[in-house]
Structure formats: structure tokens, C-alpha cells
Amino acid sequence: MTRDILYVDDEETNLIVFESAFEDDFNIHTATSAAEALEILEEHPIPVVVADQRMPEMTGVEMFAILRQKYPHTQRVILTGYADSEAIIDAINEGQVYQYVRKPWQRIELLAVLRRALQAHDLSLQNSVLTDRLLVSERSAMLGQATARIAHEMSNQLNVLPLLEVIEDEYAQDEQLVQLAEIARSTYERLTELVSEVKDFMRFDTKVFDRQSLNLTDCVQELVSFLRFHRSVPHDRLRVKMSGAPVVNGNKLKLHQVMLNLVQNAADAIEGVDEGMIELTLGQLPDRAVICISDNGCGIAPETLKRIWEPFFTTKGPGGNGMGLDITRQLVESHEGVIECTSSPGQGARFTIYLPLAGEQEHDGECAESGTTTSSLL
Incomplete structure (x- = not known):
């Protein structure tokens, strides 16, 4: 795969020469100013940026100081004359520049520098990933110790x-x-x-936890009774709809845990929303039971939606530990089921759970959008 290089220089002739020299080796992007370069980087991540030191509005080193803060993994190579050498060496010592090349540069020399810079970029990313994994491991160990103490204390109180x-x-x-x-x-x-x-x-x-033949209608009704006394869920904003009587091989307490977590998340999403509502719908397809939990709350941004199943990822700040949806997904999958989420900012969110039926059953209905016949409101 051809790698990207961005070259920044206020002289058009220099841009043409650079692009001609390396267009067979890299995918070359060019910019005539630091401002233009920053705009390109906002739209397209580039591993290596090469810049001329002497530019009228902002020097190459000054631009690299900004890049270091915004794009720490991007490697920065400066092209400079002899008169600028002392300032460039200072910039290297401060970590603003990966390497400098004196002008006039030679193609073979600069090509070697660019290839090393790409390798340095890749190593930086790998180190970052390893560091993140180490932090997660340390956090998991601390969480495990705290969880053990909490479990012991809860057992005593129960x-x-x-x-x-x-x-x-x-x-x-x-x-x-x-x-x-x-x-x-x-x-x-x-x-x-x-x-x-x-x-x-x-x-x-x-x-493996025990599973048995379970009527989901009874399971949902028991959860609804419990939610009437659950202070974190506004019972006057919860609508429950059920059709059919799907039976699955499941663990009632685990499925209660799944639905309760999703309902609580929906309650958080509608907090402060006028006419905010939560809907829990149970339906049935020919071969699957379908549980939908939806809300008309704040919704989830696309970049966040990609990460909601990651362990320890949370948007709740100190109020969340990032384990809820990861555990929810694992519990659904342990029932040979599938959980999906669709959402848009400001349009609410919908979590849909599909569970295989226990044996052959007739098709009684589907999810709320597909003809639910009964409805109850807490």
C-alpha cells in the first residue's frame, strides 16, 4: 500500500520538484502554507509531514509545535538551510522535529529519511496500543480486587x-x-x-449458568413488576408492549440483567428530555424471539456507536465503568443470541435482541414496528 506524505512549502516550484521526485514512492499531498496543511490534516490523517523552515506566515518549526500537540504520532521532517541549523537542533531536542535535512536535499538521502519516518510513525502507534492495553490490564486488576471486596460485603449483608x-x-x-x-x-x-x-x-x-425453557412473556412481566420499585427508571415513562408468547432456553435472572441494564441506559438517555419515553417490546419471528428496548432521548453519535461494546468504554464520566454493554452483549451471546443497536444523535436509540426459540412455534407477531397487538403502561 502506498503511504501518504504531506509536503508544505510556500514556493510552488519546490512543491513540483518534491512531488516529481517521490510520486513513484509515496502518495504526495502538497500545501503552500501552514494553515492549508492543518486543514488537510483535519480531513485526512497523514503519517509524515515534510515542511520548509522559512515560510512567511508561520515557520516550519512553529507549525510542527502545533502538530505535536494535535497529532503526536505524525512524524515531522524539516528542510532547512545552514543558517537555521541551531534553531532546528533546538527543535529536535524539544521533540518538535523528527529529523532535519539540509537544502539542497538529495533524493536518495531524503527518501531514506522518509522511510525511517514512516517506520517511526508505525512504531509510535504500536507503542500507543500496547500502552493502552497495559492500562486496561492494570485497571482490570484493580477492578477485580475491588469487586471481590464488594462481593464479600454484599454476601454478608444479604x-x-x-x-x-x-x-x-x-x-x-x-x-x-x-x-x-x-x-x-x-x-x-x-x-x-x-x-x-x-x-x-x-x-x-x-x-456455564443453568438454562431452562423460559416463557419470555412471564419474564418481562416479572421485570416490569420489579421496575415499579426501581428508582433509577421513571415508571411513568416506560411503555411495555408484548405479542405472542415466545419460549426460549434461557436463564431468567441473566435475561433480567440484560433488559434492566438497557432500560437503565434508556432512562439516562431521556433524562432532561421533554416527553422522553422508553419502550420495551416483546415479539416473535418464525425462528426467533425479539426484544426491543428503545428511547427517544439524546441518541448516540456515529463515532461513539462504533465503540459502545468495548470493555471500559463509557460516555458517563465518573458515573459509569464501561462494563454494562460489554456484559450485556456477552450474556446475550451466551444464549446463542444477537444484540444490535441503531441510533442517531437527537433521535434516540434502539437495542434489538434476537434469541432462538426453544423448538418449533407458530409465528405470532414481531417487534413493535411489525404489528404488536397488546400494550401496557406502567
């Missing part, structure tokens, strides 16, 4: 929840209190399994 039996026995006639106790017990079971999962992970025990 020991009091079985006392719910006292409430169920003493106040069996109070229907609402018994219902609340059932929800609390379901929450206790969910948290207990999550704590156990964390402990297994810390012991590198990768046992």
Missing part, C-alpha cells in the same frame, strides 16, 4: 433477607405487603446469584 419469611408468616393477610415481600425475595435471589458469579469469576471458575 444474609438478613431470608427474614422476609417472618413478614410473610406474620402478615399473610396483608396482600400488598406479601407482594412486596415476594419482590424483595426475587431481588435477593438475583443478587445472590450475581455475587456467586463474581466469586466464581475471581476464582477463574467459568462454569
